[in-house]
Amino acid sequence: MAEDAFDTGALIASVEEVLADLLDVRAHQRIADGDAEVERRIWSTARSLGWLSIGVSEEKGGLGLGAAGIAAVQRALGAALAPGPFLPTLAAAQLLDTWPAGGDVVADLVAGEASAAIPADFGVSNHISWDGKQLTTPGKLLMFGAPDARFCLLPVRSGALLLCEMDAKETRALDSWDRSRALFEIAGASLAPLVAGDDRQAAHLEWIFLLLLAADSLGGSEAILAQTINYMKIREQFGQPIGSFQALKHRAANLSADIVTSARIAEQAIDSHDAVAGFWSRLAKAAVSETFVRTAGEAVQLHGGIGYTWEHGCHLYLKRARLNEALCRSNSALRDAAASDLIGLLATGVDVMEIAA
Missing domain, CATH: 2.40.110 (Butyryl-CoA Dehydrogenase, subunit A; domain 2)
Structure with a gap:
C-alpha cells in the first residue's frame, strides 16, 4: 500500500474505537496503581491488529504507510493515554526497516514478540x-x-x-x-x-522520535480539550452551563486555536523532505508538547474541583504531557537547534519557500 494512499483520519478513528473499549476510567486508575494487565491486553490487541507494522515496508511484512502511518497510530494512542512501549518500538521498527541487517529484529518488533x-x-x-x-x-x-x-x-x-x-x-x-x-x-x-x-542514522532516529512525541502530544491535546468542552456543556453554575460564560469560552477557543496551529506544524514535519526534516521535527515537538501541557493544565482548572481529584483523568493527561515535554531534548534546546538549522539552510541557498514546501 502506498504511503500517500490512505485516509489518516480513518486510521486514527479505527485505533481510537478499539482503545475506547479497552481503556475506561477504571482501566486508567488500574494503570496508575501499577496494574500491568491492562497494558498486556492492549499490547496483545495491537499485535493482532497489526498496529506495530503500520510503517514498515511490505517487503518486511508491514503496510508501508511510513512516517505518516506511525504518526497516526501514535496520535490515537496519545488520545487514549494508551500504556506500553509503543512509541520507541514504532520508532525502532521504522528506522530498522531501512537496514539490510535489521530484518530479523524488525520481524520480532512488528509481530510484538519484542x-x-x-x-x-x-x-x-x-x-x-x-x-x-x-x-x-x-x-x-x-x-x-x-x-x-x-x-x-x-x-x-x-x-x-x-x-x-x-x-x-x-x-x-x-x-x-x-x-x-x-x-x-x-x-x-x-x-x-x-x-x-x-x-546519518542517529539523526534519522531523532527525527522519528520527535515526530512521534509530537503526534502523541497532539492526540492528547485534542482528547482532553474535547472532554473539557463536553464537561463545560453539562456543568451548571448560576443556573446555566459554564460553557456559556464568555471568559471560559474564550479560554477554550484559545486552546483550540493553539491545537490547530500545532497540528499544522506536526503535519509539516511529517511531509517535509530530508533537507528540512530535522528543522520541522524539532519545531513540532517543542510546539505541540507545550500546547499539550498548556491544554491539560487548563483542563484541570476548567473542570473545577473535580479536575484536581485522583479519580478524574485530568491529571493523567497532564502527567503524560509533562513527560513528553521532557523527552528527547528540552524544547529550548530544540528551538536553538532549529534556528541553527535555518541559518545553515539559508546559507546553502535554500529559498525560504522551499523550507515550507
Missing part, C-alpha cells in the same frame, strides 16, 4: 563512543521503553547508531509521574552491540 527502547535524552550521545569494537558509555543510561525490552537503539558521538541487545536482568525500572510509559536505567557495559548504522 519491544525496543531508546535513550530518554538524546544529549547523552555526546558521551557515548564506538570504535567498531568497544562501546564506551558514561555508566548508567536512562532509557525510554519497557525494562524487559529485548533491543535498544543507541546514538553515539560520531552520529552513528548502534542496535544493541539488552539483558532485562541488568535493567532497573524507575518511578515516573506518568505510569502509562516506563523509564529505566541500564549499565552501558551490559549492552551487546549487534550492528552499527551509518553516520
Whole structure:
C-alpha cells in the first residue's frame, strides 16, 4: 500500500474505537496503581491488529504507510493515554526497516514478540563512543521503553547508531509521574552491540522520535480539550452551563486555536523532505508538547474541583504531557537547534519557500 494512499483520519478513528473499549476510567486508575494487565491486553490487541507494522515496508511484512502511518497510530494512542512501549518500538521498527541487517529484529518488533527502547535524552550521545569494537558509555543510561525490552537503539558521538541487545536482568525500572510509559536505567557495559548504522542514522532516529512525541502530544491535546468542552456543556453554575460564560469560552477557543496551529506544524514535519526534516521535527515537538501541557493544565482548572481529584483523568493527561515535554531534548534546546538549522539552510541557498514546501 502506498504511503500517500490512505485516509489518516480513518486510521486514527479505527485505533481510537478499539482503545475506547479497552481503556475506561477504571482501566486508567488500574494503570496508575501499577496494574500491568491492562497494558498486556492492549499490547496483545495491537499485535493482532497489526498496529506495530503500520510503517514498515511490505517487503518486511508491514503496510508501508511510513512516517505518516506511525504518526497516526501514535496520535490515537496519545488520545487514549494508551500504556506500553509503543512509541520507541514504532520508532525502532521504522528506522530498522531501512537496514539490510535489521530484518530479523524488525520481524520480532512488528509481530510484538519484542519491544525496543531508546535513550530518554538524546544529549547523552555526546558521551557515548564506538570504535567498531568497544562501546564506551558514561555508566548508567536512562532509557525510554519497557525494562524487559529485548533491543535498544543507541546514538553515539560520531552520529552513528548502534542496535544493541539488552539483558532485562541488568535493567532497573524507575518511578515516573506518568505510569502509562516506563523509564529505566541500564549499565552501558551490559549492552551487546549487534550492528552499527551509518553516520546519518542517529539523526534519522531523532527525527522519528520527535515526530512521534509530537503526534502523541497532539492526540492528547485534542482528547482532553474535547472532554473539557463536553464537561463545560453539562456543568451548571448560576443556573446555566459554564460553557456559556464568555471568559471560559474564550479560554477554550484559545486552546483550540493553539491545537490547530500545532497540528499544522506536526503535519509539516511529517511531509517535509530530508533537507528540512530535522528543522520541522524539532519545531513540532517543542510546539505541540507545550500546547499539550498548556491544554491539560487548563483542563484541570476548567473542570473545577473535580479536575484536581485522583479519580478524574485530568491529571493523567497532564502527567503524560509533562513527560513528553521532557523527552528527547528540552524544547529550548530544540528551538536553538532549529534556528541553527535555518541559518545553515539559508546559507546553502535554500529559498525560504522551499523550507515550507
